[in-house]
Amino acid sequence: MNIAADVIKNYTIVSQEDLLEKIYDNDYKLTNKYKQYMDIDNALNRKMVSFQANKSMPFYRWFKYKEGFSANLVNYYIYKQGIDNIKMILDPFAGSGATIFSASNLGLDSIGIELLPLGQKLIFSKNLLINNFLQSDFKRLIYWKDNKPWLFNNNIQNYNILKITKGAYPEETDELIKKYLFVINQENDKVKTILLMALICILERISYTRKDGQYLRWDQRSGRCINSIPFNKNEILNFNEAIIEKLNEIITDGTNDKSNYLFQDNRSKEKGEIKIIGGSCLLRLPEIHDNSMDLIITSPLYCNRYDYTRIYALELAMLGIDEYGLLNLRQEMLSCTVENREKDLLAINNSWNDVLYYVKNHPLLQSILEYLNFQRKEKLLNNNGIPRMIKGYFYEMACVIYEMFRVLQKNGTVVMVNDNVKYAGVSISVDLILSDIAQSVGFDINSISILPIGKGNSSQQMGIHGRESLRKCVYIWSKS
Ligand SMILES: C[S@@+](CC[C@H](N)C(=O)[O-])C[C@H]1O[C@@H](n2cnc3c(N)ncnc32)[C@H](O)[C@@H]1O
Secondary structure, three states: OHHHHHHHHHHHHHHHHHHHHHHHOOOOOOHHHHHEEEOOOOOOOOHHHHHHHHHHOOHHHHHHOOOOHHHHEEEEEEEHOOOHOEEEEEEOOOOOHHHHHHHOOOOOOOEEOOOOHHHHHHHHHHHHHHHHOOHHHHHHHHHHHHHHHHHHHHOOOOOOOOHOOOOOOHHHHHHHHHEEEEOOOOOOOOHHHHHHHHHHHHHHHOEEEEEEEEEEEHHHHOOOOOOOOOOOOOOOOOOOHHHHHHHHHHHHHHHOOOOOHHHOOOOOOOOEEEEEEEHHHHHHHHHHHOOOOOEEOOOOOOOOOHHHHHHHHHHHHHHOOOOHHHHHHHHOOOOOOOOOOOOOOOHHOHHHHHHHHHOOOOHHHHHHHHHHHHHHHHHOOOOOOOHHHHHHHHHHHHHHHHHHHHHHEEEEEEEEEOEEEEOOOOOOOEEEHHHHHHHOOOOOOEEEOOOOOOOOOHHHHHHHHOOOOEEEEEEEEOOO
């Protein structure tokens, strides 16, 4: 029996090493294929490629979409690609709209596709305020800020509570939110939209929760002991204070021409038009005409297990999403969590057949999947959904890449921000695999620009495999 166990053990060790060897070999070959395009771009820094630079920018500062990139990054690439050659810009993962608002600011028309109602709402509301808000509407906001009408009302309007948002606010705050929601109904639709957006923008700060990487962390004062280590988020803002501060920010940015970024660019006073399309880009991209876009600047979800439907659960619940709606959104999201089930991509669009065939036979990707499936069978993974998630991520991204190629004009360009990831001790060269898929559909790979300092691996991996620098890159692909 001991001998048999040894044989199995030895077989396991040899087999695992073989699989790892195969990955290293394939990764080496792919690195060699693309190393001429890989460079460290010192013009890029973490501040520019993350939301950080937006934190103090009028309009952008209202809602901290932590996973976003900066308006400066978008401007940088629009100018780098040659603004005079660009008419229409697309972002299929629009988030809170950095790409489309920056494009509009430079006089370019743009389309954003966004799955989550949160991003859709933020974009819709900001666009409304920028383009359709009248002096009289601003006066109503000022009235709200100065007079706090919710305090003089005893009626309430309830909002959705999800299992994962139950008990998110102190009792007094919960009561004030409900009163506020009731009173905003007395305003015209435009003012009501902005008042609701202001509420959405403060939910995290008035709640017991904090968005912390992959999780919504709960403060110990909530009584929800989800984390074993007690967590204290420090100050939880009082509702009145928080909403007044937010309204003040919105009024200041909206009425002060000098601080209003939309009027700062001298090149064109004419703003570009913004169109936001709700839904999954896997469904919405195929509806866009061939050769209709000049530039795509985007950042998809990273393959890092961040579940936006959990991170943004407070905001989604406030926007009326129920349990069923939340599950649907989670499934429709680009696969990047272990809960995502496989999507039937050919049923969505059978013209993806060739690109899917390419990924099914992609040496590096398939060797990674083989290794991870082996690890799963050996019960070595901390979650069995990891191989399915990684497969889903690349297969779905392959279809998105195919569509991006199709909708771009000749000479059109894709600028994509993404991070490499690491699972079960293996660094996955997301940059090389996606670029290889892009090349297979016809793109020229212009560059894979690496941020000067790599990024550490995901928090779950840190304990077991230590810290290793993972590339954070901006890929530039063009359709020649
Ligand atoms: C990294 S964020 C983009 C942030 C954006 N660049 C910004 O600066 O605000 C990725 C976005 O893709 C959205 N998303 C995820 N799956 C999607 C899908 N299938 N279709 C469209 N959007 C999706 C997420 O909700 C998220 O807002």
